[in-house]
Amino acid sequence: MILEGVSGLKTLTDDMLIIGKSIYVFGVPKQASELMKGFINLFHKRRIKKKMWMYHIYNEDSQERIAFLNNLAYTEAVYLPRKYDSPATTLVYGEKVAFVIIWSPAIIVIVESERMAKAYTKYFSLLHSLAKRSLLKGK
Numbered sequence: 676m677i678l679e680g681v682s683g684l685k686t687l688t689d690d691m692l693i694i695g696k697s698i699y700v701f702g703v704p705k706q707a708s709e710l711m712k713g714f715i716n717l718f719h720k721r722r723i724k725k726k727m728w729m730y731h732i733y734n735e736d737s738q739e740r741i742a743f744l745n746n747l748a749y750t751e752a753v754y755l756p757r758k759y760d761s762p763a764t765t766l767v768y769g770e771k772v773a774f775v776i777i778w779s780p781a782i783i784v785i786v787e788s789e790r791m792a793k794a795y796t797k798y799f800s801l802l803h804s805l806a807k808r809s810l811l812k813g814k
Contacts, residue, residue, distance in 0.1 A: 677782040681687040684711055687783055688718040689749055689764070694769035695725055701732035702761035706778055708740050722747045732799070732806050733761040746809075753806035785802045 678686050691698055708715055720749075723731060733741055742751035759800040764775040770789040776782045 677783075678785070680780045681713070682708065683783045683805070684724050684765050684775070685714055687785070688714065689776075689807050690771070690785070691723055691766070691768045692725065692727075694771065695727060696769040697728040697730070698722075699730050699796055701755075701799055702764045703731055703733045703737065703764060704760075704764070704778055705734060705737045705740070707764065710778060710781065719747055719750070723750075724731070729737075730799070730803070736760075744768060753803065753808055755802065755806050760800075765795060765799075767792050767799060770807040802806040 678684075711718075717744045719729075726749055728751075731741070731744060731750070733752060733754045735754050735757045737754060741752040741754055744750050750764075762778065765772040766775070769793045771785055771787050772791050772795050773783055773785045776784065
């Protein structure tokens with residue numbers, strides 16, 4: 676499935692809530708939450724109500740967002756050093772892998788494949804082992 680723009684991002688978050696499984700996301704740039712500001716807080720409220728865990732690996736320049744997220748239930752956010760920054764984001768949920776290729780405007784490609792989801796979850800674990808916790812206190 677291919678989606679575009681803010682409406683595509685909204686469709687993606689709705690799909691994650693429908694699937695109802697833990698979400699693993701990496702390569703999140705600082706501007707991601709700004710582009711999703713019209714609905715991201717509602718998404719998190721709905722996700723938390725469903726007790727869905729969400730694990731984030733942000734780019735290093737997102738310290739404030741990481742601190743905010745780490746105060747939410749069922750949420751963990753860390754970052755990778757700047758040398759690993761990525762303009763592309765990968766999300767794994769259930770048997771789906773979503774790639775947000777360009778954030779402005781967003782182009783999203785969603786692939787449904789159990790094997791691919793397992794492979795990207797393993798890759799997430801590797802990146803998570805290199806990640807660091809934010810030095811900022813929650814806001």
